[in-house]
Amino acid sequence: MADDKINAAEYWKANVRLITGCMIVWAFVSYGCAMLFRPLLSGIPIGGTDLGFWFAQQGSILTFIGLIFFYAWKMNKLDQKFGLGE
Amino acid sequence: MSQFAINLLFVGGSFALYIGIAIWARAGSTKDFYVAGGGVHPVTNGMATAADWMSAASFISMAGLLASGGYANSTFLMGWTGGYVILAMLLAPYLRKFGKFTVPDFIGDRFYSKTARVVAVICLIVASVTYVIGQMTGAGVAFSRFLEVPSSTGIWIAAGIVFLYAVFGGMKGITYTQVAQYIVLIIAYTIPAVFIALQLTGNPIPMFGMFSTHTESGVPLLAKLNEVVTALGFRDYTADVDNKLNMVLFTLSLMIGTAGLPHVIIRFFTVPKVADARWSAGWALVFIALLYLTAPAVGSMARLNLATTIYPEMAGQVEDYQEALANPILYEERPDWIRTWEDTGLIVFTDRNNDGRIQMYNDANPGFQPIASELGWEGNELTVNNDILVLANPEIANLPGWVVGLIAAGGIAAALSTAAGLLLAISSAISHDLIKNTINPSITEKGEMLAARISMAGAILLATYLGLNPPGFAAQVVALAFGIAAASLFPVLMMGIFSTRVNSKGAICGMLAGLISTLLYIFTYLGWFFIPGTNMLANVEANWLLGISPLSFGAVGAMINFAVAFAVSSATEEPPQEIQELVESVRYPKGAGAATGH
Numbered sequence A: 001m002a003d004d005k006i007n008a009a010e011y012w013k014a015n016v017r018l019i020t021g022c023m024i025v026w027a028f029v030s031y032g033c034a035m036l037f038r039p040l041l042s043g044i045p046i047g048g049t050d051l052g053f054w055f056a057q058q059g060s061i062l063t064f065i066g067l068i069f070f071y072a073w074k075m076n077k078l079d080q081k082f083g084l085g086e
Numbered sequence B: 001m002s003q004f005a006i007n008l009l010f011v012g013g014s015f016a017l018y019i020g021i022a023i024w025a026r027a028g029s030t031k032d033f034y035v036a037g038g039g040v041h042p043v044t045n046g047m048a049t050a051a052d053w054m055s056a057a058s059f060i061s062m063a064g065l066l067a068s069g070g071y072a073n074s075t076f077l078m079g080w081t082g083g084y085v086i087l088a089m090l091l092a093p094y095l096r097k098f099g100k101f102t103v104p105d106f107i108g109d110r111f112y113s114k115t116a117r118v119v120a121v122i123c124l125i126v127a128s129v130t131y132v133i134g135q136m137t138g139a140g141v142a143f144s145r146f147l148e149v150p151s152s153t154g155i156w157i158a159a160g161i162v163f164l165y166a167v168f169g170g171m172k173g174i175t176y177t178q179v180a181q182y183i184v185l186i187i188a189y190t191i192p193a194v195f196i197a198l199q200l201t202g203n204p205i206p207m208f209g210m211f212s213t214h215t216e217s218g219v220p221l222l223a224k225l226n227e228v229v230t231a232l233g234f235r236d237y238t239a240d241v242d243n244k245l246n247m248v249l250f251t252l253s254l255m256i257g258t259a260g261l262p263h264v265i266i267r268f269f270t271v272p273k274v275a276d277a278r279w280s281a282g283w284a285l286v287f288i289a290l291l292y293l294t295a296p297a298v299g300s301m302a303r304l305n306l307a308t309t310i311y312p313e314m315a316g317q318v319e320d321y322q323e324a325l326a327n328p329i330l331y332e333e334r335p336d337w338i339r340t341w342e343d344t345g346l347i348v349f350t351d352r353n354n355d356g357r358i359q360m361y362n363d364a365n366p367g368f369q370p371i372a373s374e375l376g377w378e379g380n381e382l383t384v385n386n387d388i389l390v391l392a393n394p395e396i397a398n399l400p401g402w403v404v405g406l407i408a409a410g411g412i413a414a415a416l417s418t419a420a421g422l423l424l425a426i427s428s429a430i431s432h433d434l435i436k437n438t439i440n441p442s443i444t445e446k447g448e449m450l451a452a453r454i455s456m457a458g459a460i461l462l463a464t465y466l467g468l469n470p471p472g473f474a475a476q477v478v479a480l481a482f483g484i485a486a487a488s489l490f491p492v493l494m495m496g497i498f499s500t501r502v503n504s505k506g507a508i509c510g511m512l513a514g515l516i517s518t519l520l521y522i523f524t525y526l527g528w529f530f531i532p533g534t535n536m537l538a539n540v541e542a543n544w545l546l547g548i549s550p551l552s553f554g555a556v557g558a559m560i561n562f563a564v565a566f567a568v569s570s571a572t573e574e575p576p577q578e579i580q581e582l583v584e585s586v587r588y589p590k591g592a593g594a595a596t597g598h
Helices: A002-036 A051-081 B003-024 B030-038 B042-053 B056-098 B103-110 B114-147 B151-201 B221-231 B244-260 B262-270 B274-292 B295-310 B321-325 B336-343 B366-375 B388-396 B401-439 B445-468 B477-498 B504-526 B550-571 B577-587
Strands: B347-349 B382-384
Touching: A002 A051, A002 B056, A002 B244, A002 B577, A051 B056, A051 B274, B003 B114, B003 B151, B003 B401, B030 B151, B030 B262, B030 B401, B030 B445, B042 B151, B042 B262, B042 B274, B042 B401, B056 B103, B056 B114, B056 B244, B056 B262, B056 B274, B056 B295, B056 B388, B056 B401, B056 B477, B056 B577, B103 B114, B103 B262, B103 B401, B103 B477, B103 B577, B114 B151, B114 B262, B114 B401, B114 B445, B114 B477, B114 B504, B151 B262, B151 B274, B151 B295, B151 B388, B151 B401, B151 B445, B221 B295, B221 B321, B244 B262, B244 B477, B244 B550, B262 B274, B262 B401, B262 B477, B295 B388, B321 B366, B336 B347, B336 B388, B388 B401, B401 B445, B477 B504, B477 B550, B477 B577, B504 B550
Parallel strands: none
Antiparallel strands: B347 B382
16 A cells, blocks of 8 residues: 555656646747747748748647647556556 | 539538437436546547537638738637647546546535535536527528528527437537537538649648748748738738737637636546547547648638739739739629628728729728828728638639538538537536535436436527627627636646645635636726726727736636635645545546546
8 A cells, every 4th residue: 555655656746747848848839939939930931931930820739739649658658657557 | 503502402411410410329327418428439539529629710710810810810729729738738637537527526526615616617607608609609600691591590490400419419419419510620621721722832731832832923822921911011921929928828828718618628528548538638639730720821821812812913923012003903803702702791892992993901001001192092992801711712712512512511510519518518517516416416317317408408598599699798708718717717627636735715715816807807908797888998908917918818817816726725724635535546547437426
């Protein structure tokens, strides 16, 4: 039982770490590249406009999809590693 | 076959399909009714979630918003998709593990308080009812435009169809009709977009076409669009935004509002396992992105198409835009699609300078005034409603009549699927949270099922009534729905999972603080309960606190909610031991089991 508790706490910590990492990327592409850092990226041309515009209209959405699947995949591995899956 | 007959065939055919599904997917138990039996495949649920999420506004208005706002309106694209990342990581898997039927269920149990449950029910009902009004009116508009019936008749037909599959099938009927509705709406949206992308860029995939070369001029499409719109006195399509704080907060409000909307959350209660809830959020976003990645292409291409239709000399390689500007088309020679949409009043032409030509430009730009005077122009003469872009797309691209029929069926599918999801969230909150868990806990399974069906019928009648008599503020209330979901529901759900320390007093104070501060800020600028003339400050940027618009305040309301909840909780007692154990248990997938009642 005590082992289970420690195990579970480890699992939760690993999950929160993973979420934090993913949320940093999430914020970086949308609030960063697509908005606040857009002026800094204006030198990088893409299809007649700048990289920031691409992030705002396509890049961030594609990154969001990648993030969710990455998270689901990593969590499946965590579930198995800690024996907490279904 | 006439266009009317084709439209009737497509819309009628899609209705026959929905009714067939309704008969096949009858709900036999409350579990069927609330969570479709809990056995929906994650990909199927992802598709149903996409249809649930994409409303008449996404289908009809999104491309127009992007066309008119350019870069500035990218906020909608990111806001309405980024919420799924939050949902997948911070809410859906744990709420699925909790394994109950509704969102107030979790809030009521986790914060061991009937008051918290009732506050959550009120927030849910206000957010969902305001949201459903737009769906009913949207369905009415689609009917009246394509089937030539009055829009009130259209609303009654829509209500009748939803009644059939939602009252008898509950979540089970809704899930499988939403899958069918997604397929109808995505095909309808994509086909015209592919043809337009081919015509303009030679690339059949709209999202790539948008960033490739415009065939006729040999210039990248977006660069061409910038040249054309600036020649007409508008801002660059890709122009940056000055008020970045407001842009960030608006996007954040949309994201956490999306994650906090109950009709989206309950879709994740229908999958068998916790891991499925995570995958399912990913699939939902894939299916949503198919439309949301196409929308900006449709918007930019339609804007360019419209400008070069009016100023044909701007279409190719242009040496001097001033010269190209001088020869807009004659009103008599306008294309057929402008004629047909003029009949609906959504395109309006007034020949201000009586020269028989159509002048379309930004007459609100003082910098453009000298050019306009020199050409003898006396104001913009063509007003185009943003909403027609998607609906008129097949005609602009000269596509056959069946594509128009498909668009009609697609627009109606988008409105009905979202309406049904919202109605289920409302009816389950009433029958499960108010009747079963607050007023009459001894009600039998059969009794609750009947109560659920009656609440669903009542919710449909209410939505129909509000659709027929929309309050004057109908357009503004969607902002209210997002504001409430962001400021009241999302923070307590998240704290309920990620903190063992937040107690009932903290949660209730937090929810009320978030809700009230957001409502006060919105009402200050938009009028008390949206009654015109009762606003205390004019709704202009100069008056906004730190430049934050009332529509962006949901994110601030959420921060207030978090802060108050933590402050009150740390000043009061710890939650009881069994609640802390409950929080622990939702964090681990093991032993999720199926969704259960009580």
